[in-house]
Amino acid sequence: MNHFEQKLSNHGLNLRRGRLQTLQINVGRxxxxxCRHCHVDAAPWRTEMMPEPVAHRVGEWIREHRPPVVDIxxxxxxxxxxxxxxVETAHDYGCHVIDRNNLTIIETAAYAWLPEYLAAHxxxxxxxxxxxxxxxVNAQRGDGVFEKSISALKKLNAVGYGxxxxxxxxxxPLGPKLPPAQAELEADYxxxxxxxxxxxxxxxxxxxNQPIAxxxxxxxxxxxxxxxxxxxxxxxxxxTVENLMCRTTLSVGWMGEIYDCDFNQMLKMQVRNGKPLYxxxxxxxxxxxxAIQTGVHCLACAAGCGSSCxxxxxxxxxxxRLPAAASASVESPLND
Numbered sequence: 001m002n003h004f005e006q007k008l009s010n011h012g013l014n015l016r017r018g019r020l021q022t023l024q025i026n027v028g029r030x031x032x033x034x035c036r037h038c039h040v041d042a043a044p045w046r047t048e049m050m051p052e053p054v055a056h057r058v059g060e061w062i063r064e065h066r067p068p069v070v071d072i073x074x075x076x077x078x079x080x081x082x083x084x085x086x087v088e089t090a091h092d093y094g095c096h097v098i099d100r101n102n103l104t105i106i107e108t109a110a111y112a113w114l115p116e117y118l119a120a121h122x123x124x125x126x127x128x129x130x131x132x133x134x135x136x137v138n139a140q141r142g143d144g145v146f147e148k149s150i151s152a153l154k155k156l157n158a159v160g161y162g163x164x165x166x167x168x169x170x171x172x173p174l175g176p177k178l179p180p181a182q183a184e185l186e187a188d189y190x191x192x193x194x195x196x197x198x199x200x201x202x203x204x205x206x207x208x209n210q211p212i213a214x215x216x217x218x219x220x221x222x223x224x225x226x227x228x229x230x231x232x233x234x235x236x237x238x239x240t241v242e243n244l245m246c247r248t249t250l251s252v253g254w255m256g257e258i259y260d261c262d263f264n265q266m267l268k269m270q271v272r273n274g275k276p277l278y279x280x281x282x283x284x285x286x287x288x289x290x291a292i293q294t295g296v297h298c299l300a301c302a303a304g305c306g307s308s309c310x311x312x313x314x315x316x317x318x319x320x321r322l323p324a325a326a327s328a329s330v331e332s333p334l335n336d
Contacts, residue, residue: 003233004298011238015292017260020284021248023095024071024262024309025050025058027080028254031102046075050254055082057256059089061279066093071249071309073100073262078111087121097123100309104145106152119159124166126205126309127153130174132192153199162200171206176219176228178235178304179206182312208232208300208307212266232299240306240313246292249309252279260292262309263301269293 001009008015028049050058062070070090077083077100090097099118105111118125129149153167161167169189173179186204193199209215211228219225251259256278259265270276271293306313 002294002298003229003296004294004302007233007236007238007299007302008241008294011241013238013241015241015244015247015294017287017290017292018247020067020250020287022069022071022245022250022309023062023067023252024073024249025077025086025252026073026254026262026265027055027075027077027082027086029075030079031075048254049075049080050082050256052082054254054256055080055085057280058252059085062086062089062095063093065284067095067250067284069098070095071098071100076102076105078105078114084117087118087123091121091123097121099123099125101125101127103127103129103149103152106155107148115155115159115161119161119165122165124168125156125161126168126170127156128170128172129153129189130170130172132189132196150197150199153193153201154197157198157200162202166203167201168203168205169201171204172209176209176224176231178231179208179307179312182206182305205310206305206307206312207309208303210263210300211297212263229296229299232303235303236299237302237304237306240302243306243308243313244298244301245308245310246301250279250287256280258282263297264293264295267295267297269295 029046030049031046070086072083072086074080080086087097087099101114101118106114127149153162156162156167159165171179171185171189179185182204185206189204190201193201211219211225211232216225219228246261246264249261251262251265253259253265253270257265258271258277258279258281259269260271264270271282271290273281301307301313
């Protein structure tokens, strides 16, 4: 029994899958950025990308089962040759489509068409912007990223994102800390981005850094691994468990293999039934009520206000609920 399962047991909780709401497709690991907190370990030199036969089998599954939401991620998902195929297939069959966009891809000459294309297909954008201060963003995501992100956001605003179309920003703490309360930080982001740059957006999602890939390596290099896991465990919040994304999301890898969530995918915790399962082996009904594979990394999703691909799981004042020692470990957007 891992530490997360022990926490569940202590509270009399049992984590099983509910009805499928979101099919999240990871089309590959290639990205035009190399971010310090990236749990995918994505980078420009990665070559793992979904081949055409797999993409078509995933598309056929979407046409047959029509999940309410199709969430396209990567890497930079737009770098996939099949990005447009997934957007148009899901859109044509009545699915709500999400693009996990890193913003800087819009600033490359080859992808300057993205704002108009995404708007035409009513794609929801979830875009990483870990701070409204330039020095903090560049420290986490690379020099020049903030300037490019602001330029991209202005282009998205110009085609209706942030007003008539959903544009959500993602905040990750800079370092081994819990994020602050989502509602309070969202208000700060909206005020600062509007006043400084005239930018509007729909919502802010806070996501706790997962002890996976580059962030895990950074924790170990700085002797912070045990301290960070203790912080997550000490702030386990049982009220988040019902809404954990693994209950309603199915993650699909670049070869069509399936996982309970994108974090499990990065740890190669593939869904099995005597053998590894692929998307075309299952139906939404088959998945319902199955046990979910867990690990110590799951503590990050259930700490504080909770964390998911859609942000906090509990819309309360996190600071007010945390003990004094943990409250001191809550990130401020002004921290370096």
